[in-house]
Amino acid sequence: MSLFQLEIQLVAAVVAVACALPGTFLVLRQMAMMSDAISHAILPGIVVGFFLTGNLSSPILILGGAATGLLTVVLVEWMRKTELVREDAAIGLVFSALFAAGVILIARYAGDVHLDTDAVLLGELAFAPFDRLQIAGYDLGPQSLYSTGLVGLLCAAFIILFYKELKLATFDSALCATLGFLPGLLHYALMGLVSMTAVAAFDAVGSILVVALMVGPPISAYLLTNRLDRMILYSILLAVTAAVSGYWVAHLFDASIAGCMVAIVGVQFGILLCIAPNQGLLAAWRRRKRQRWQFAIKMLVIHLLQHEGTPEAERECRVDHLQDHLAWEKPFAENVVSRASTKRLLNPVGESLELTPAGRELAREAIVHR
Amino acid sequence: MEQFLGDYTFRTVALGTAILGAISGALGAFAVLRRQSLLGDAVSHAALPGIGLAFIITGSKAPLILMVGAGLAGWLATVVVLVITTTTRIKFDGALGFVLSVFFGIGLVLLTFIQKFPDAGQAGLDSFLFGQAAALVEQDVITIAVLGGLALAVLVLFWKEFKLLSFDPEFANSLVLPVRRLDLGLTTLLVVAIVIGLQTVGVVLMSAMIIAPAAAARQWTDNLGIMVLISMVIGALSGVGGALLSTSMSNLPTGPTIVLCASGVVLVSVIIAPRRGLVWEQIRRTLQARRLRSEAILLDLFELARKHDSYEHPHMEAALKVMHPNASTLRRQLRSLHSKGLISVHSTGGWALTEEGMNTCKGLLDKRVR
Incomplete structure (x- = not known):
């Protein structure tokens, strides 16, 4: 140079x-x-x-x-x-x-x-x-x-x-x-x-x-x-x-x-x-994707909390019911459930879903903050 | 003048500049009303790389091909501005400045690149920077007329929709009009209007042809249809005037001359336009001030009359002077009030309200109380 x-x-x-x-x-x-x-x-x-x-x-x-x-x-x-x-x-x-x-x-x-x-x-x-x-x-x-x-x-x-x-x-x-x-x-x-x-x-x-x-x-x-x-x-x-x-x-x-x-x-x-x-566009896209799952998980735990301990719990708190009630596609519903359970928010007991204390806490918080 | 009109070349150039002036005037009216004046600036600068690329790809200098390239690049620039403003917090002005200058810079790189072509076919491309009206031939004028005619036809066809979009887009939306598509359509028409002027006025100054006729026309009317017509006439006259001036004097480039003509029309319009212009505003202010001053004197006399048994009791000018020390035009005001029959002058030189003046005062006070 x-x-x-x-x-x-x-x-x-x-x-x-x-x-x-x-x-x-x-x-x-x-x-x-x-x-x-x-x-x-x-x-x-x-x-x-x-x-x-x-x-x-x-x-x-x-x-x-x-x-x-x-x-x-x-x-x-x-x-x-x-x-x-x-x-x-x-x-x-x-x-x-x-x-x-x-x-x-x-x-x-x-x-x-x-x-x-x-x-x-x-x-x-x-x-x-x-x-x-x-x-x-x-x-x-x-x-x-x-x-x-x-x-x-x-x-x-x-x-x-x-x-x-x-x-x-x-x-x-x-x-x-x-x-x-x-x-x-x-x-x-x-x-x-x-x-x-x-x-x-x-x-x-x-x-x-x-x-x-x-x-x-x-x-x-x-x-x-x-x-x-x-x-x-x-x-x-x-x-x-x-x-x-x-x-x-x-x-x-x-x-x-x-x-x-x-x-x-x-x-x-x-x-x-x-x-x-x-x-950035990439960060925004990833944020939107993350928020989509976060929102879905919150929906799920709120849904479970609403029906917990009620007579309909047997029917409502099941993976296959989510398709009717929340209008989720089957793969999406299964994905949300598995994500929520790895975060220890719920326990799948056979076909039915049971909230953990942490899940219950999250659901209550989400309702209050809404 | 006679000799110019007989000249075939001049007739061609004048016709071309007149048509493009009229078209950019018509579409500029919408751009100015929608606060998109500077978008025109960005589009015209951003068209440069399109011209360069079109030449590199096709190797042709046919106006239509270069115009298509310019149009695509200009249109892409508006899309990029839209993407930046909607996805980031960068504001419209920053996005415009960025897109305008970066596109233009890339265009200049392409032009210097083309300059090195062996057959040096770039001579025609350089004229796009500042325009070269003298080089207009009949074929160019036909291209300008056809493209511009199409743009005007679309404008007339969707007149109602574009009008609504420009003044009240929310209302247009509530009427379930396709606002976004209309917006895109109007912007595309603006791009067409800019592109057809590039060869004559140049990318740097074309934005003035969009803004100036419209800004001048705006001063003369509050009606959109009339504004568009006036704007077209101003654009066409500036075009012909600029062409005429630059032909009659040596070394006077046409594009900048046209722009200065249009800017001159704006200046004149801003000064003398009826109702909105600066002269008109000044006259209105002076008359208003004069009216308020004479009302004040009348009310002074009324105040004095109330302190005496009869309103016909005359008061000396000196007394009035004391009440309004700043009124330098007291004598003139008194004479004007006298000629209107609101006050009368007495043999002693004192002034008093007449019956009619008394009623006027009461009316004024009544109005102020309310």
Whole structure:
């Protein structure tokens, strides 16, 4: 592995982590689509900044893009407040208009320079190591590593400093406001961070794939845990894994690096959706199956308890009667009986069934709890 | 204008954009009303891998084949969103953002993969990103018209059901209508509307064609049928307008121009639409404030009259000024009340209620007590 490859992977990983940090809060605050809106809408800001500076990784671009991102948030908020357009439609309207303006600006005025529409959509991760930061003749590494790293550190610092405020504003905005923590201000600060991250990442992965890096790892992590700190940690791990393995997949198939990173993000989610311990489809299926037997066993012991010691007990407490009374198929009824007896809830005495004290206890409990 | 209309190429392009504008306008109305504006965004982005796969499998660039691929991928995206939101606790926005960006990323990987084909037949596929209306030929327009016509026919056929589904799905369910199948049907029609626009407007901006005409039309009416018609007209006009503008100026891409035209219509509608628009709202507020102020002055005079033996006793403007120090327009209000015959002016310069003014006051107080 050459230094060149290592640098690309490093930039990819830093971009992915920088996106995952604010992305976690976007997902939890149900504003994932704002990342889509902002990442599209920063385009005119970047284009104008590019005309002014002539350099795609200048810090002015990050500020210009962040300003357009905040403008999007303000415009969406304004449209929503007029109550003439619903929030989802407002988001769609604002970002597509801004993005269209950006594409027109590029087509009309930047047709023959380095900024073209392909770069807008795909980014140029493979070229990241060519643009180097040099101070006093010393080569300090790729410039994009510093711009994305700086934004990533800013996100991390913001989250660490305002961790409890963010947590409160995310899960109980009303309480946050009552305690005087200004959830509105936090909202705009977070949106500012999202915009800055989107601009910094734009250079590397393009405008739409930023959304995948902001939303993908956090929703995968959301499948794994109920704790905010763990969710952030898992998001970071998933993001780094996706960045590194995405690079190698791209290397293998000679395809777009950013595209492959996003494909891996998709695969990660797909796998976790199936096998996540509590939330996954497999876990849910097993839970449903277990509950089905548990429920059947409870039905059986309640049935036996009801008829225990009554004149009909002889007729009611038999395996073959369950088919009529509980409408169970014969194999199912036999299965339930054998499961209940291995749990020592009942004793089969010939054809008839007799509850054990534990079975009686379970039945009483089930009736009370119903 | 004359020269454009005579031009065969322009006529074809304008006809194509008009038809697709009208169709996306009609189906967009339903999407916007059902709060599915951003689903259109997801479907249009998600169509990209379908286009790539269709080309890889068939090796053909026939619009119909690519549209079928795009449609299937878009439709699959809505299914995945549905699966994620129903089986996990991930919310609609997170699922949308994830599906949109990951599908799009995979689409980009496929496109870069196709780029490496020896016969490089990918030139036509690139245009799906931002659209290429200028490349529309008669065959494309016929395809658009037939598919769109079918979608509109289905919409008209199930008009009543779709209307009920959009406004009161619970009621539709209680009428034993197949709500889920209708929902699926309407979403499928939306996918069709998006797919036929992809070639012209592009996957990135097609969602604006779904949202913008409908959001604009919503401002002008409260009637679904009229809204759909207005939305179709706005969509068609934006299409023709965008095509016209981009033909008359160099380096102006058609798709983004159409989107900006439609966004402009939204902005104008939000501002000037009768009854709902911002101007209308402002006028209503001003009139309301003016009416409340003059009522307050009338009641002040009534209050003063009660303290004197006769309501004809004149009161100086200064006294009224004391009672309402903030009323800067006191003189104008008094004159307007005078011209309505509710108050009279005395030779001393004082004001007093007339008989009619007295009755108005009593009526007002009566209304407030109630």
